[in-house]
Amino acid sequence: MAKNTKRVSPRQKMINLMYVVLMAMLAMNVSSDVLNGFTVVGDGLTRSADNATLQNQALYEHFEQQMAKNPEKVRSWYEKAQYVRQLSDSLYTFAEDLKTRMVIMSDGKEGNVRDIKNRDNLEASTQVMLAPGTGEGHNLFERINRYREAILQMVTDSMQTRIISDNFNTEVPLKGSTLGKNWEEYNFENMPVAAAVTQLTKLQSDVRYAEGEVLHTLVTNIDASDVRVNSLDAYVIPTSQNVVRGGRFSARIVMAAVDTTQRPDIYVGGKLVQTNNGWYEVPCPSTGDFTLNGYIETTDGSGDVVQRPFTQKYTVVDPVATVSATMMNVLYAGYDNPIEVSVPGVPANKVSARISNGNGTLTKSGKGYICRPAKIGQDVIIAVSAEQDGRVQSMGDYKFRVRQLPDPTPMIEYVDANGNTQRYRGGGAKLPKQSLMKADGIIAAIDDGLLNIGFKVISFEMITFDNMGNAMPEISEGALFSARQKATMNRLQRGKRFYISGVKAQGPDGVQRQLTSTLEVIIN
Numbered sequence: 001m002a003k004n005t006k007r008v009s010p011r012q013k014m015i016n017l018m019y020v021v022l023m024a025m026l027a028m029n030v031s032s033d034v035l036n037g038f039t040v041v042g043d044g045l046t047r048s049a050d051n052a053t054l055q056n057q058a059l060y061e062h063f064e065q066q067m068a069k070n071p072e073k074v075r076s077w078y079e080k081a082q083y084v085r086q087l088s089d090s091l092y093t094f095a096e097d098l099k100t101r102m103v104i105m106s107d108g109k110e111g112n113v114r115d116i117k118n119r120d121n122l123e124a125s126t127q128v129m130l131a132p133g134t135g136e137g138h139n140l141f142e143r144i145n146r147y148r149e150a151i152l153q154m155v156t157d158s159m160q161t162r163i164i165s166d167n168f169n170t171e172v173p174l175k176g177s178t179l180g181k182n183w184e185e186y187n188f189e190n191m192p193v194a195a196a197v198t199q200l201t202k203l204q205s206d207v208r209y210a211e212g213e214v215l216h217t218l219v220t221n222i223d224a225s226d227v228r229v230n231s232l233d234a235y236v237i238p239t240s241q242n243v244v245r246g247g248r249f250s251a252r253i254v255m256a257a258v259d260t261t262q263r264p265d266i267y268v269g270g271k272l273v274q275t276n277n278g279w280y281e282v283p284c285p286s287t288g289d290f291t292l293n294g295y296i297e298t299t300d301g302s303g304d305v306v307q308r309p310f311t312q313k314y315t316v317v318d319p320v321a322t323v324s325a326t327m328m329n330v331l332y333a334g335y336d337n338p339i340e341v342s343v344p345g346v347p348a349n350k351v352s353a354r355i356s357n358g359n360g361t362l363t364k365s366g367k368g369y370i371c372r373p374a375k376i377g378q379d380v381i382i383a384v385s386a387e388q389d390g391r392v393q394s395m396g397d398y399k400f401r402v403r404q405l406p407d408p409t410p411m412i413e414y415v416d417a418n419g420n421t422q423r424y425r426g427g428g429a430k431l432p433k434q435s436l437m438k439a440d441g442i443i444a445a446i447d448d449g450l451l452n453i454g455f456k457v458i459s460f461e462m463i464t465f466d467n468m469g470n471a472m473p474e475i476s477e478g479a480l481f482s483a484r485q486k487a488t489m490n491r492l493q494r495g496k497r498f499y500i501s502g503v504k505a506q507g508p509d510g511v512q513r514q515l516t517s518t519l520e521v522i523i524n
Contacts, residue, residue: 045201046114052208059215060085066222077218080154084218088211091147095200095207098136101128106193116194125196129188133329134450137184144168144203147210150344154214164213167206234296236312248389249314251292252278264298284316319395332405333360333376334509335453339369343395346386356383356397373402404511408444408455410503410519412436423447430524436489441480444505444515455505458512464488464498489523497522 063081066074096113103111105128106121129137148168155161172186181189188196238251253266253275266273266280273280273294282292295309331337339362341353353369355362359380360373373380380402384395412424414435423443424431444455457479464472474485481489492498500519506512 041198043114045198045205049201049205049208052205052212056208056212056215059212059219062219063222074222077222081215081218084151084154084211084214087147087150088207091143092204092207094140094143095204098128098140099197099200102193102196113197116197119192119194121193122190124193125188125191129184129196134448135184137188138182141170141183144170146344147207151210151214155217157213157217160213164210167210234308234310236292236310238312238314248281249284249290249292249316250279250281251312251314253280253294253296253310264296266294266296268292268294270294287316289313289315319393330403331371331373331380331400332509333373333402334507334511335372335405336508337371337373338365339371339382340367341369341382341384343384343386346388350387351384351395352386352392353382353384355380357381359402371400373400376402376404378402405453405507405509406446407513407515407517408446408453408505408507409517410442410444410457410460410500410505410515411447412439412500412519412521413443414439424521426520426522428520428522430522432524433489433492433494436521436523437486439481441476441478442500442503442519443479444503453508455507458504458506459502460500460504461502462488462498462500464492492523494523 060081063074063078067078071078099113100111102124103113103116105111106118106124107116111117127135129135129140145168148164148170151164151168152161155164170183172181172183187199191199234253236251236253238249266275266278268280290313292312292314293310295307297305297307299305339353341351342348343351348367353362355371357378357380359375359378360371362369362371362382371380371382380400382398382400384398385392386395387393409425412431414422414424414431415438416422416435422435423445424435442457442460444457446453446455459478460476462474462476462481462485464474466472472488474482474488476482476485489498498521500521503515503517503519504512505515
C-alpha cells in the first residue's frame with residue numbers, strides 16, 4: 001500500500017480534534033432515559049418509606065396506649081421501642097440531609113429533592129460525600145454499620161436477620177472495577193445526583209423496614225402473656241449478647257406460660273442453679289464466643305415432669321466506645337471544638353471522658369463536651385470510661401490530631417434589597433454600588449458550609465488604579481472603611497473594580513495572621 005504523504009491542513013486537524021472531543025462527550029453523557037428511571041425508582045422508594053413510616057407510627061401509638069394501661073408490664077418493651085425510634089430517625093434524617101445538600105449543590109438554594117433539575121450532575125455527590133476533610137461518606141458508612149449491629153441484636157427471626165444484614169451490607173463487591181475503592185467511593189464517586197439521591201432514598205426505605213420488623217417483634221413480646229398457648233418452651237433472654245471484657249453476662253431464663261405460684265428448676269451444664277426470679281449471671285473474664293446450655297424442669301397439671309432444653313450464644317468483646325468530632329475530623333488548637341462521646345448500650349449519664357495526656361481541656365457542655373487543645377502538633381488523647389454493673393470500667397483511649405485554625409476568607413457583609421444579610425466573596429460576581437456604600441467594612445471568617453468561625457479584622461488595604469494604571473492604596477480604620485476609602489468607592493463607576501488585600505486578622509485562638517488571599521470587588 002502506498003504511503004499517504006498528503007499534508008493535512010490545520011483546519012482539517014481542528015475538525016478531527018473536535019470530532020474526537022464530541023465522541024468523548026457523547027460517551028460520557030448519561031442517557032436521559034436512565035436518569036428518568038432513577039427518578040421513577042426513587043419516587044417508588046419514597047412512597048414505600050412514607051407508607052412504612054405511617055405503619056410504624058401506628059405501632060408507636062399502640063405502645064403508648066399499652067404503656068398507659070399497664071406500665072409495669074410494658075415499660076421495658078416501650079423503652080426498647082423508643083430506642084429503635086431514636087436510632088432509625090437519626091439515620092433517616094441524616095440521609096435526608098445528605099440528599100438535600102446534594103440537590104442544593106446541583107440546583108442551587110431553591111433545589112427540591114423531589115424535583116431535581118440537573119439530574120446528571122456528577123459533582124454534587126462526589127463533593128458532599130468525598131470532599132477531603134468535609135466529605136460525609138465515611139460518616140454515613142460508620143452510621144450504617146452501627147445501625148445494622150444495633151438492630152440485629154433486637155431481631156430473633158433468621159429470615160429477618162438475613163434480610164436486614166443484606167439491606168445494610170457495606171462490603172464492596174469483588175469486581176475489577178472496584179479494586180482499590182472503599183465503600184463510599186464505590187457508591188458515590190462521579191455518581192449522577194439522581195442516582196445518589198435514589199441510593200439514599202433506598203437506605204431510608206430500608207431503615208423504615210428494619211424499624212417495623214423490630215417493632216412487630218416487640219409488640220408480640222407485650223402480648224405474649226395474654227395469648228392462650230398449647231405448648232411450653234424454654235427461653236433465655238439476655239440483656240445483651242455482646243459483653244465487655246471484665247463485665248458480666250446477664251440473662252433471664254424462663255419457661256413460657258409458667259405458673260408464678262410454681263417456680264421451675266433450672267439446670268445449667270447439668271447442675272441445678274439458684275436464680276432470682278430466673279435471673280442468671282456468669283463472670284466473663286475473657287473475650288470470645290460462648291454458649292449457655294441447660295434445661296428447665298417443671299410439672300404440668302397432672303403432676304408429670306415437663307423438661308425443656310435451652311441454648312443461648314453470647315459474645316464477650318473488648319471495651320469499645322465512640323468518640324467523634326461534631327464538625328470536623330481534627331481538633332483545632334485554642335478553639336472550642338464540640339465533641340460527642342458515647343458507648344453503645346450505655347446511657348449518656350453513665351459515660352465520662354477526660355484528656356489523659358494534658359494537651360488542653362475537656363469540659364461538659366449540654367449533651368456533649370467542649371475540647372480546647374493547647375498545643376499544635378501534639379495529639380489529644382481522650383480516655384473514655386463507663387459505669388456498668390455498679391462499677392466504672394475503662395472503654396479505651398481515642399487519639400485526635402491537633403491543627404491550627406486555617407486562614408479565614410475576607411468578605412463584605414451587606415443587606416440586600418429584601419433585607420437579608422449577604423456575604424460578598426468576589427469570584428467574578430458583581431456587588432451593587434448601593435449595597436457597597438451601606439457596608440461598614442469587611443469581615444473575615446471560615447465559612448465553608450460546616451464551619452462558621454468569625455475572625456477579628458485588625459486592618460486591610462483598599463487598592464484602586466488610576467487611568468495611568470498606577471496603584472493607589474488606602475489604609476482602613478481597623479475593620480471599617482476609612483473616609484478616604486468611602487470617597488474613593490463613591491467615585492467608581494459601574495463595571496469598575498478595586499481590591500481588598502493585606503488583611504490582618506485574629507482568630508478565636510488568639511493567633512494574629514496576615515491573609516494571603518485578595519478580595520476582588522466589581523461594582524454593579
